[in-house]
Each structure stands twice: as C-alpha cells, then as structure tokens.
Amino acid sequence: MKAVQLEAYEQEPQLMDVPDPEVKDPHDVVVRIGGAGVCRTDLHIIEGQWEEKSGVALPYTIGHENAGWVEAVGSAVTNVAPGDPVILHPLVTCGLCRACRFGDDVHCENSRFPGIDSDGGYAEYLLTSARSVVRLDDSLEPAAVAALADAGLTAYHAVAKAARALRPGDTAVCIGAGGLGHIGIQVFKALSSARLVVVDRSPEALALAKEIGADETILADGTQIEQMADLTNGAGAHAVLDFVGEGGAVEDGLRMIRRAGNYYVIGYGGELKVPTIDVISTEINFVGNLVGSYNDLVELMVLAAERKVTLHTQRYSLDDYALALHDLDHGDVRGRAILIPNAAKEFTS
Known part of the structure; x- marks a missing residue:
C-alpha cells in the first residue's frame, strides 16, 4: 500500500x-x-x-x-x-x-x-x-x-469541561477560530447557554465564527483586552478557552479572565508564566486538555x-x-x- x-x-x-x-x-x-x-x-x-x-x-x-x-x-x-x-x-x-x-x-x-x-x-x-x-x-x-x-475530540473534551462549570448568563471567551477553534465554537453552542465571545486576528475567521454561533466577536488588533473588558463591565470572562496557546494568545487570555475563572489550555507552543501569588490571590484555575x-x-x-x-x-x-x-x-x-x-x-x- x-x-x-x-x-x-x-x-x-x-x-x-x-x-x-x-x-x-x-x-x-x-x-x-x-x-x-x-x-x-x-x-x-x-x-x-x-x-x-x-x-x-x-x-x-x-x-x-x-x-x-x-x-x-x-x-x-x-x-x-x-x-x-x-x-x-x-x-x-x-x-x-x-x-x-x-x-x-x-x-x-x-x-x-x-x-x-x-x-x-x-x-x-x-x-x-x-x-x-x-x-x-x-x-x-x-x-x-x-x-x-x-482536533474535534480535543475541542469537545475541553468545551465539555467548561460547559459543566458555566451557568446561564456567564461569559466565555474563545481565543482562535481556526481549524481547532471553529469546532470548539460549535460544540460550545451545542452544550452551553453561556455567552461566547470569540477573539481572532483574522476577519474571515471571525465571520465564520459569527456564522456558526459566536455571540460576540473581537478582532485582535491591539485593542482586544479593552474590548473584552467593555463586554464584561471590567470583570473579565468566567472561562477562557485558548485554542492557540502561543503568539501572544496566552498573555491576552490571562488579561481577559476574571477572579476564580477557569483557563482551559488547548493549543500549545508558548509558555504559561504566572506568579504564584496571582494564582493564589485570584483563585484562577488552569486546566490542561489532552485529546x-x-x-x-x-x-x-x-x-x-x-x-x-x-x-x-x-x-x-x-x-x-x-x-x-x-x-x-x-x-x-x-x-x-x-x-x-x-x-x-x-x-x-
């Protein structure tokens, strides 16, 4: 063969x-x-x-x-x-x-x-x-x-975890609407009634995200942190689903999450650097996802x-x-x- x-x-x-x-x-x-x-x-x-x-x-x-x-x-x-x-x-x-x-x-x-x-x-x-x-x-x-x-299984595995912790009225942010993220968006909308905000550098990817169920989209043009703060009255998201994991996505995600929020690491390639005092004082949870x-x-x-x-x-x-x-x-x-x-x-x- x-x-x-x-x-x-x-x-x-x-x-x-x-x-x-x-x-x-x-x-x-x-x-x-x-x-x-x-x-x-x-x-x-x-x-x-x-x-x-x-x-x-x-x-x-x-x-x-x-x-x-x-x-x-x-x-x-x-x-x-x-x-x-x-x-x-x-x-x-x-x-x-x-x-x-x-x-x-x-x-x-x-x-x-x-x-x-x-x-x-x-x-x-x-x-x-x-x-x-x-x-x-x-x-x-x-x-x-x-x-x-x-890709789909990994997205499902992570989103199902997030869906079990989220409540109606909560906000989740999905970083990345590409090959992995566009699956995660659909799974999220099938499993959760929470609001989903999608962040991506590509206008085309965001258009697709909106088409398949995103409630809000944010173009990562340097103002994404401020836009996310505006959408959540400064509190941040209850959950961050990071489908990128490199190229500035991790840094953005850490600035978008609220106290006691859950950060789901899905994409990889970068590094997660967080002072331990910040983890303790905010009770942020970091959750790995393997297939x-x-x-x-x-x-x-x-x-x-x-x-x-x-x-x-x-x-x-x-x-x-x-x-x-x-x-x-x-x-x-x-x-x-x-x-x-x-x-x-x-x-x-």
Whole structure:
C-alpha cells in the first residue's frame, strides 16, 4: 500500500510502498482510510519536537486523525464488521489499567498512539483495535469527520469541561477560530447557554465564527483586552478557552479572565508564566486538555450526525500530502486539511 513515511526529522516525509497491515490479534481491526486529517502536530513531529516524547523508530507513517471503513476484523471483534464506516479514537488502549477502568482511557498506562508512536493514517490502510473504532451514522462520510478524531475530540473534551462549570448568563471567551477553534465554537453552542465571545486576528475567521454561533466577536488588533473588558463591565470572562496557546494568545487570555475563572489550555507552543501569588490571590484555575476519551468521541459523533458540529475542510489526495503540509504551515488552510487515498475514492465510486 501507499503510505507517507517520516524517514528523518527535519526532512520532508516521503510517499512509500509498505506492506499492508494484517489482523494478528483477536481484537485487531484493519481500516481502509477514507480521510486523514492534517494537523499542526504533524508539522511539530516532522520538526522533531516529539522525538523524545514518542520514542518511535524511524521510518514510520504519520497521521493521527483517521476515519474510513472496516476492511478486516479479528475473531473477537463484535462491535463492527467489514464495510462499516468508522472514526478512530486516536489511542489504542488496553481496557485493563486503572485509567481505562474509570473511563479515562486517554491516560491509559499501556496505550499506543498511531501517527505519533506507531504507524498512522497517512496511508491506504491502518491497523487499530476494536476498542478504538466508533461506528459512524450512515449519514456521515469518513472524510467529512476524520479531523474530529483528534482536533474535534480535543475541542469537545475541553468545551465539555467548561460547559459543566458555566451557568446561564456567564461569559466565555474563545481565543482562535481556526481549524481547532471553529469546532470548539460549535460544540460550545451545542452544550452551553453561556455567552461566547470569540477573539481572532483574522476577519474571515471571525465571520465564520459569527456564522456558526459566536455571540460576540473581537478582532485582535491591539485593542482586544479593552474590548473584552467593555463586554464584561471590567470583570473579565468566567472561562477562557485558548485554542492557540502561543503568539501572544496566552498573555491576552490571562488579561481577559476574571477572579476564580477557569483557563482551559488547548493549543500549545508558548509558555504559561504566572506568579504564584496571582494564582493564589485570584483563585484562577488552569486546566490542561489532552485529546479526549472514547466516550467523548461517541458523544461528539452524535452532535455530528445531528449536524450541530460540521467541519470546514480542504481536501487533498494522498499524493498531494506535501502541498497539504505546506498550506497548513503557511496559514493557507481554512478549517482542516484532509488527505484522501485513491483507495478511498475507488471504495466510494
């Protein structure tokens, strides 16, 4: 099969011929990839930022946002069958450790992460587990929801936490309305009645944010702190959902949050520097968000099937992976970039 493999860090991946994955374990599931999301984390992987964290042996296939159709299953698989459309939870988990027993499988002690520490979905086929596949509603196309497997799941995981803490009449601010943020906005409006203010540097992104449910939008033109203060009578937001995490977003977010507010860190790349006395005196809470659980993904797919969450995508063939990575790196992707293998095109034709 064709697969995009990283042979060396800080070098462009290459489209290679590699063996097809095979069912070996009774719980194995082989998926014909219908769409693979192109994520900024993939750029960080290529740059070598994940080299120590992943411990993966090169070469390997990247791509951790995947959906498609079941191709083959092991003898113990009962939840899906060949031909079923599925989206894949990004982790392959054990189901036996303490975290898994609590339903907190994103912190599984024995997990692997296809696309990060093992072969991923920039390919025609991917090997995963019965514990990782969520059957899609027949109305959903794998390519249309693939990026929800990680970007959408991360957004859902964070927004669901915020929604549980917010009350009607509260105000939340969403920093960033791009590939991750535009999903978070839709999830927020589906889960919470609180007021949502969206901040972004792009007028086009803000126009989209307004279209998909933002109550207020603020252009980050140097006056965003003052504008946010005006909207909240100087008190600040009850929650900050930071989908950027770098380039001044963290500093802005810290100046927009009110006393006893919750700051949800979702995007990454920058640094969070807060004097401990400020944390104590204001009782601000900082909440990290790592992907989401299998159950989070199931719930997100319900919202997708109800058309309450819709991805804005730019589609590329698998052969054009380099262009997709280039466009993402240069800010030329609106929404999420999706790679579609030729095998998927043949499967749907």
